[in-house]
Amino acid sequence: MNHYDALLLLSFGGPEGPDDVLPFLQNVTAGRNIPAERLLEVAEHYHHFGGVSPINGQNRALIEALRESGFPLPIYFGNRNWHPFLTDTISLMKADGVERALVFVTSAFSSYSGCRQYREDIAKACEAVGPGAPTFDKLRVFYNHPEFVAVMAERVKEALAQLPDGSRVVFTAHSIPQGMARNCDYEVQLRDSASLIASACNLYRWDLAFQSRSGPPQVPWLEPDILDYLKSLPRSAGAGGAVPGVAVVPLGFVSDHMEVLYDLDYEAKNLAEELGLAFVRAGTAGTHPRMVRLIHTLVEERTSDSPIPLALGGRGPNHDVCPVNCCLRGEGRPPAPENSR
Ligand SMILES: CC1=C(CCC(=O)O)c2cc3nc(cc4[nH]c(cc5[nH]c(cc1n2)c(C)c5CCC(=O)O)c(CCC(=O)O)c4C)C(CCC(=O)O)=C3C
Ligand SMILES: [Fe+2]
Numbered sequence: 001m002n003h004y005d006a007l008l009l010l011s012f013g014g015p016e017g018p019d020d021v022l023p024f025l026q027n028v029t030a031g032r033n034i035p036a037e038r039l040l041e042v043a044e045h046y047h048h049f050g051g052v053s054p055i056n057g058q059n060r061a062l063i064e065a066l067r068e069s070g071f072p073l074p075i076y077f078g079n080r081n082w083h084p085f086l087t088d089t090i091s092l093m094k095a096d097g098v099e100r101a102l103v104f105v106t107s108a109f110s111s112y113s114g115c116r117q118y119r120e121d122i123a124k125a126c127e128a129v130g131p132g133a134p135t136f137d138k139l140r141v142f143y144n145h146p147e148f149v150a151v152m153a154e155r156v157k158e159a160l161a162q163l164p165d166g167s168r169v170v171f172t173a174h175s176i177p178q179g180m181a182r183n184c185d186y187e188v189q190l191r192d193s194a195s196l197i198a199s200a201c202n203l204y205r206w207d208l209a210f211q212s213r214s215g216p217p218q219v220p221w222l223e224p225d226i227l228d229y230l231k232s233l234p235r236s237a238g239a240g241g242a243v244p245g246v247a248v249v250p251l252g253f254v255s256d257h258m259e260v261l262y263d264l265d266y267e268a269k270n271l272a273e274e275l276g277l278a279f280v281r282a283g284t285a286g287t288h289p290r291m292v293r294l295i296h297t298l299v300e301e302r303t304s305d306s307p308i309p310l311a312l313g314g315r316g317p318n319h320d321v322c323p324v325n326c327c328l329r330g331e332g333r334p335p336a337p338e339n340s341r
Contacts, residue, residue: 002303005098006074007295008136009063010086010118011106013079014053014258020082021046027081038214045262056082058255058286059106065287066295073299076101080121087125090133098134102302104295106254108143108193110318111176111186115141116327139298140318143193144311147294151285152193152251153200159247159282160201167245167278169203170229173252174259175210175221179330187222189315194251196312211250211268212259226268230275245278255286 015024021043029039046053056079063075074096078089093101103122107114119138126133142148156169171194173186181187190208198206209229210222224232226248233243248268250260264281272279285291301307302320309317319326 004073004100004102004137004299004303005134006076006093006096006101007066007071007299008076008078008089008093008101008103009059009106010103010121011059011077011079012055012257013082013085014055015046015051015082016053016056018047018051021051024082033216033219034214035216042214045258048266049258049261053258054256054261055258058257061287062255062291065289065292069289069292069296071296073102074098078125080118086121087128090122090125090129093134094129094132101134101136102299103136103138104298105138105141108141108148108254109173109186109189109252110141110327111184112180112327112329113174113176114186114327115184115322116329119322137302137320138322139295139302140309140320141189142294142298143189143318144196144313144315145294145298146310146312147290147297148285149193149196149200149312151288151290151294152197152249152282154288155282155284156197156201156203156247156249159249159280162280163247163278164244166241166243167247168205168207168233168243169198169201169247169249170207170209170226171197171249171251172209172211172226172264173250175213175223175225177215177330178220178222181222181330183328183330184326189318190251192313192315197249197251211263226264227271230268230271230277233275233277235275243277245280246272247280247282249282250284253284254291255284260284 015021025039025043063077066075076089076093077084078086105118122136173190194206194208209224209226211226213221234240235242248264253260269279301309311317
């Protein structure tokens with residue numbers, strides 16, 4: 001029997017007021033190659049919503065829903081980039097006598113940003129806290145878990161019910177540099193997850209696009225961008241006929257984040273309007289009761305003597321313990337100019 005004293009919900013963090021925006025963005029981009037103009041542009045996205053990202057509130061609501069569901073362990077909340085900072089949370093856990101904890105990371109897919117970087121964050125925070133810090137075991141990613149697939153299928157159906165027949169379904173996820181994508185299963189997992197959700201909705205076609213690209217323009221990131229995708233949809237009654245509308249499904253975000261509010265609900269929606277496309281943004285998983293059940297089952301799986309790991313499709317349950325080279329950051333370097341050597 002594997003015993004754990006607590007669950008840590010570990011997330012990205014986001015600002016909760018105008019004064020938080022710049023220091024938050026500085027934390028996110030420290031040591032990253034993000035152009036200054038991009039940073040100012042993103043700061044404006046946050047200010048557009050009063051400097052408040054929904055992410056922390058969504059995570060607190062999920063923790064509340066877990067507690068109300070009779071979760072068997074005390075739950076702690078820590079973030080990479082904003083309060084409550086992971087180091088403070090781990091200090092608190094140590095003071096409370098927690099020795100061994102499971103970690104639920106708020107990312108359904110594996111990438112440097114969603115997997116390895118969180119493990120590095122834990123290692124750094126434990127080092128800062130010093131001797132007596134708890135040990136942590138990360139729960140596996142859940143992109144093909146039946147509960148996650150079921151929630152997202154429900155979200156897709158809700159969106160399609162508001163759209164004319166013949167509308168397209170496009171799943172979106174945060175773009176990452178192609179160099180980073182080569183080091184992980186991010187894109188394969190996204191396609192697998194999207195295809196499982198589409199089957200659950202009896203959809204015969206779906207697409208995958210990316211959003212929220214950052215970094216210098218000469219570095220290739222995953223494409224197509226959601227805006228280019230919308231522009232590419234047939235608009236006149238040609239061979240296949242015009243596409244009347246689109247359901248945009250933020251598959252890569254487990255709850256509403258600034259990227260969802262700004263890049264989809266504002267930018268993509270405005271573009272769709274200009275293009276004459278009906279537009280519905282599907283909901284995120286958020287605090288759906290199935291998300292709560294998902295976390296219960298992931299924890300039961302790790303504490304049971306005879307676990308039955310649930311997974312749909314052909315890829316099976318993802319690993320519990322990451323291999324040494326899992327989700328390396330990758331170079332993301334721009335290609336050398338033609339005339340240099
Ligand atoms: C894969 C992935 C996820 C999903 C998995 C996961 O959850 O990790 C994710 C989530 C998020 N990304 C977020 C915000 C930002 N991401 C940035 C920058 C970057 N993201 C990247 C990737 C990802 N990001 C990458 C490769 C960069 C380039 C810099 C770097 O190599 O690290 C920047 C800098 C400015 C910009 O250029 O956009 C910001 C502000 C927020 C919070 C939103 C809110 O406040 O509601 C969340 C949940
Ligand atoms: Fe990001």
